[in-house]
Amino acid sequence: xxxxxxxxxxxxxxxxxxxxxxxxxxxxxxxxxxxxxxxxxxxxxxxxxxxxxxxxxxxxxxxxxxxxxxxxxxxxxxxxxxxxxxxxxxxxxxxxxxxxxxxxxxxxxxxxxxxxxxxxxxxxxxxxxxxxxxxxxxxxxxxxxxxxxxxxxxxxxxxxxxxxxxxxxxxxxxxxxxxxxxxxxxxxxxxxxxxxxxxxxxxxxxxxxxxxxxxxxxxxxxxxxxxxxxxxxxxxxxxxxxxxxxxxxxxxxxxxxxxxxxxxxxxxxxxxxxxxxxxxxxxxxxxxxxxxxxxxxxxxxxxxxxxxxxxxxxxxxxxxxxxxxxxxxxxxxxxxxxxxxxxxxxxxxxxxxxxxxxxxxxxxxxxxxxxxxxxxxxxxxxxxxxxxxxxxxxxxxxxxxxxxxxxxxxxxxxxxxxxxxxxxxxxxxxxxxxxxxxxxxxx
Amino acid sequence: xxxxxxxxxxxxxxxxxxxxxxxxxxxxxxxxxxxxxxxxxxxxxxxxxxxxxxxxxxxxxxxxxxxxxxxxxxxxxxxxxxxxxxxxxxxxxxxxxxxxxxxxxxxxxxxxxxxxxxxxxxxxxxxxxxxxxxxxxxxxxxxxxxxxxxxxxxxxxxxxxxxxxxxxxxxxxxxxxxxxxxxxxxxxxxxxxxxxxxxxxxxxxxxxxxxxxxxxxxxxxxxxxxxxxxxxxxxxxxxxxxxxxxxxxxxxxxxxxxxxxxxxxxxxxxxxxxx
Numbered sequence: 269x270x271x272x273x274x275x276x277x278x279x280x281x282x283x284x285x286x287x288x289x290x291x292x293x294x295x296x297x298x299x300x301x302x303x304x305x306x307x308x309x310x311x312x313x314x315x316x317x318x319x320x321x322x323x324x325x326x327x328x329x330x331x332x333x334x335x336x337x338x339x340x341x342x343x344x345x346x347x348x349x350x351x352x353x354x355x356x357x358x359x360x361x362x363x364x365x366x367x368x369x370x371x372x373x374x375x376x377x378x379x380x381x382x383x384x385x386x387x388x389x390x391x392x393x394x395x396x397x398x399x400x401x402x403x404x405x406x407x408x409x410x411x412x413x414x415x416x417x418x419x420x421x422x423x424x425x426x427x428x429x430x431x432x433x434x435x436x437x438x439x440x441x442x443x444x445x446x447x448x449x450x451x452x453x454x455x456x457x458x459x460x461x462x463x464x465x466x467x468x469x470x471x472x473x474x475x476x477x478x479x480x481x482x483x484x485x486x487x488x489x490x491x492x493x494x495x496x497x498x499x500x501x502x503x504x505x506x507x508x509x510x511x512x513x514x515x516x517x518x519x520x521x522x523x524x525x526x527x528x529x530x531x532x533x534x535x536x537x538x539x540x541x542x543x544x545x546x547x548x549x550x551x552x553x554x555x556x557x558x559x560x561x562x563x564x565x566x567x568x569x570x571x572x573x574x575x576x577x578x579x580x581x582x583x584x585x586x587x588x589x590x591x592x593x594x595x596x597x598x599x600x601x602x603x604x605x606x607x608x609x610x611x612x613x614x615x616x617x618x619x620x621x622x623x624x625x626x627x628x629x630x631x632x633x634x635x636x637x638x639x640x641x642x643x644x645x646x647x648x649x650x651x652x653x654x655x656x657x658x659x660x661x662x663x664x665x666x667x668x669x670x671x672x673x674x675x676x677x678x679x680x681x682x683x684x685x686x687x688x689x690x691x692x693x694x695x696x697x698x699x700x701x702x703x704x705x706x707x708x709x710x711x
Numbered sequence: 712x713x714x715x716x717x718x719x720x721x722x723x724x725x726x727x728x729x730x731x732x733x734x735x736x737x738x739x740x741x742x743x744x745x746x747x748x749x750x751x752x753x754x755x756x757x758x759x760x761x762x763x764x765x766x767x768x769x770x771x772x773x774x775x776x777x778x779x780x781x782x783x784x785x786x787x788x789x790x791x792x793x794x795x796x797x798x799x800x801x802x803x804x805x806x807x808x809x810x811x812x813x814x815x816x817x818x819x820x821x822x823x824x825x826x827x828x829x830x831x832x833x834x835x836x837x838x839x840x841x842x843x844x845x846x847x848x849x850x851x852x853x854x855x856x857x858x859x860x861x862x863x864x865x866x867x868x869x870x871x872x873x874x875x876x877x878x879x880x881x882x883x884x885x886x887x888x889x890x891x892x893x894x895x896x897x898x899x900x901x902x903x904x905x906x907x908x909x910x911x912x913x914x915x916x917x918x919x920x921x922x923x924x925x926x927x928x929x930x931x932x933x934x935x936x937x938x939x940x941x942x943x944x945x946x947x948x949x950x951x952x953x954x955x956x957x958x959x960x961x962x963x964x965x966x967x968x969x970x971x972x973x974x975x976x977x978x979x980x981x982x983x984x985x986x
Contacts, residue, residue: 333929334944359927363945372924376835378844386945541948545753560946 324355325610325617328370329384331600333360336563337634344630348620354613367392374398380605382614385431387422387599387671394425395674400606403429405615414622419639422667423601432618435636436599437559437658438665439491440581447477447553456582460499460524463585467533470553479533481543481555482525484691488540490680492556493687494668495594497521499587504669504679504708513683514705522690522697529691536691547579558598559658562635572635581657583664595661596668600636675711682707745954752950765955775956777930778937783963785847785922785933786915789854793862793911794904796855801866802892806878816867823860830856831924838925849925850933854918858911865910869903870896905974909967916964934960 332341345356359380361369367389373380374396385393393399403411408429411420415433423431443456451469467479483492497503502517528534543555544564565575583593602618604611620626627638628648637655638644649655670676683704690700744752748762769775804816834856838849873896881891897904916935923936932940938960942953968975 330945333940335941336944336947360929360940361923361927362939362943364943365923369924372832372835375832376839378835378839542753544947545950549750549753551753558946563944563946 322353322355323610323613324357325381325608325613326357326359326379327382327384327614327617328359328361328366328373328380330360330363330366331384332358333362336566337630340630340633344621344626347626348617351620352613352616356617371396371398374605374607377607379609381608381610382617383603383605384434385601385603387597387601387667388676390423390431390601390603391671391673391676393603394430398606399430400604400608400611401428401430402432402604402615402618405604405611406432406619414640414642416641416644422597422599423603425672431601431603432615432622433639434600434602434618434622435559435630436597436639436662437637437655438595438662439495439556439558439598440595440658440661441554441584442547442557442561442579442581443554444547444550444552444578445580446578447473447550451553457585458583459589460585460587464528464533467528467553468531471532476551478535478538478546478552479554480528481538481546481552482528482534483540483543483556484534484536484538484688485684486539487677487680487684489687490670490683491540491596491668493521493525493683495556495584495596496524498594498666499584499591500524501587504683511705511708513708514701518701518704519697522687522700525687526690526697536688550578559635559637559655562654576654580654581661583661592664593661595665597662597665597671599639678711679708682711741954741957744950745958747951749949749951765951766958768952769955769959774929774941775934775937775959778932778934779960781847781931781937782916782934782960785850785854786912788847789851789858789915790908790911792851793855793858794908797859797862797866797907798897798900798904800859800863801870802896804863805867805870806875806896816864819860819863822856827857828920831920834921835924845926845928845931847926847931850915850918850922853921853925854911854915858907858914862907862910865907866900866903869900873899902974905971909971909975912967913964916960 327345331337341358345358349355359373363386366383366385370380370383370385370389370393383393402423411429411432419433419436420429422436423429423433447470448454448456448466451466451473453466453469457463457466470477470479482496483489494504497513497518500517500521502513502515502521504511504513506512525534529536540555540557543552544557544561546552547555547557547561548564548570559581561579562572562575565579566572570578584595586593602621604614604618608614622638622640624640624642627640627643630636631638631643631649631652635654637658638649643649644659668676670679673679686695686700686704686707689695689703690697695703743756743758745765746758746761746763747754747756748760748764751760800819804812834853835844838844838852843849843852877895878891881895886894918933919935919939922933923939926932926936929937929940934956938953938956942949942956
């Protein structure tokens with residue numbers, strides 16, 4: 269008993285000390301997040317002007333948490349703070365958690381002025397009705413003179429401009445030129461038929477290279493499937509919103525997937541994350557990704573200027589020559605919150621972030637493509653070989669069919685599950701397409 | 712109870728290997744991944760090339776060590792507070808009779824039936840209104856709340872075992888309620904209290920959702936959310952370092968459990984057998 273009493277005493281002292289430390293620790297910085305450290309010298313800001321008393325605005329997102337962009341985000345905040353006299357508090361989460369956390373924060377009425385969102389997150393927030401119409405803050409004239417109409421369209425919901433484009437391109441097909449060269453391909457395949465021949469040549473090389481790491485699991489599987497479905501002439505929904513996935517085109521597309529798996533061109537249990545990592549290690553010849561693919565290559569030791577040698581973007585092969593290459597839109601946007609007390613200051617921060625110098629800093633050091641008219645036509649951007657491949661696909665890119673749907677994740681889950689069942693041989697292509705349709709109709 | 716026949720032995724060993732495989736293979740794979748060079752993260756190699764680069768990068772990373780320190784503070788503190796509150800509540804439920812006792816006991820148990828994620832928004836608003844958001848205090852209170860149902864019921868079972876005659880004798884000798892509890896009951900309930908403390912510690916140590924939501928200042932982040940923030944990116948995930956960090960983060964819990972497992976099991980099984 270003595271031993272256990274002694275043990276209990278030691279534990280109690282330790283725990284009591286922790287309580288004291290915890291209470292003591294929460295005193296000074298009991299707020300949400302401490303003011304950010306100003307970044308290094310940083311790029312100069314855009315057209316922000318000091319106005320009124322300095323205020324603190326809260327900017328949320330995920331990239332400011334990531335090693336690859338942490339410093340750049342520090343410089344961005346520093347640029348705005350120096351120019352405006354206001355301070356910026358950064359609040360960050362992981363990319364995957366950002367939508368949920370933003371909603372919790374808005375529901376909790378915690379200060380939140382501006383956030384970085386991607387296309388998927390944007391829809392969730394837009395549906396929640398928490399976003400401000402930025403055209404009312406910045407003026408439609410400013411937006412029209414700064415961005416192409418197609419870029420603005422992505423952030424426009426029912427006539428309201430709920431997001432400012434920040435960095436946009438498409439999710440394109442990415443390939444490893446070195447592997448293609450080994451397989452005897454100096455040019456990229458332009459049609460599905462050529463693509464299959466190319467995959468066969470890569471497969472014939474032997475080794476443990478996956479010719480095409482198309483996503484076959486999680487939500488990215490439905491994301492990769494969609495542009496292929498369009499390539500085959502199908503669609504999930506018709507123009508009137510009715511479910512049209514049980515079509516000959518969809519069945520043909522699923523059969524094509526099944527054939528590729530049978531021949532060993534694609535692999536099961538491959539998600540975007542695995543594809544990225546294996547591609548960066550030279551074990552994948554093709555896969556689908558956004559411009560952020562560069563980050564993985566760089567973190568695997570490839571010099572930024574050499575990335576294009578092992579990781580290039582291409583247009584998705586078409587069913588027959590003359591068809592439009594398909595790809596889905598990808599991008600990061602900036603949103604200002606309806607409940608913010610500092611909407612104008614938040615919009616000024618957004619202007620700083622898209623200003624030429626700050627956006628070029630982001631592009632040069634992180635590869636994030638700028639979206640303003642002034643920069644997309646600049647030589648520095650046009651001459652970037654890595655980005656060019658993506659920009660070609662972007663010209664014909666479309667939003668995912670689920671991009672404006674509140675139940676997008678449910679739709680994607682159904683498509684993924686049925687596609688997986690077809691690939692695993694549990695269902696025929698016809699059954700999978702029919703089940704996709706019946707399940708989507710039941711939603 | 713079982714005849715140790717050859718058939719039983721075969722069944723026993725096959726079951727043991729299967730269950731052991733399910734439990735230990737993921738852990739072994741975690742160690743394997745942590746010890747692989749980054750270029751081999753996605754290979755199926757099993758301890759082919761051992762590299763300490765991931766482990767080294769973790770233990771020399773000051774930010775990770777800050778997360779570790781924060782986790783230790785929060786976990787020990789919430790464990791202490793939870794044990795204290797659970798002990799008082801359980802003692803009350805076990806040894807006193809008052810109106811509404813069963814209802815409150817039922818409510819305690821009912822609260823365990825709700826997924827923690829559902830309570831997140833209301834707890835978030837509560838913390839925001841009380842100014843605790845972003846502080847360790849927010850985490851401490853949340854963790855105590857989640858430890859309370861299981862902890863209270865565990866300790867109640869423990870207190871139920873202690874004969875009321877002990878309390879009656881002490882009362883006859885002139886001891887008050889506080890003295891009875893402090894000098895007679897609590898010393899006998901130490902194993903139960905330790906099991907609740909361990910439960911509370913492990914709960915708060917492993918929590919990701921609340922620590923990510925209630926604390927956004929990186930200087931106050933706990934290990935679980937800190938690791939996810941550090942290694943899970945939009946475009947890239949450093950699985951090797953993540954696994955190495957997971958091993959490091961499992962060490963304190965493992966040490967505590969190894970030393971106190973006797974009390975943990977004793978505390979949890981109290982009242983399980985009547986006699």
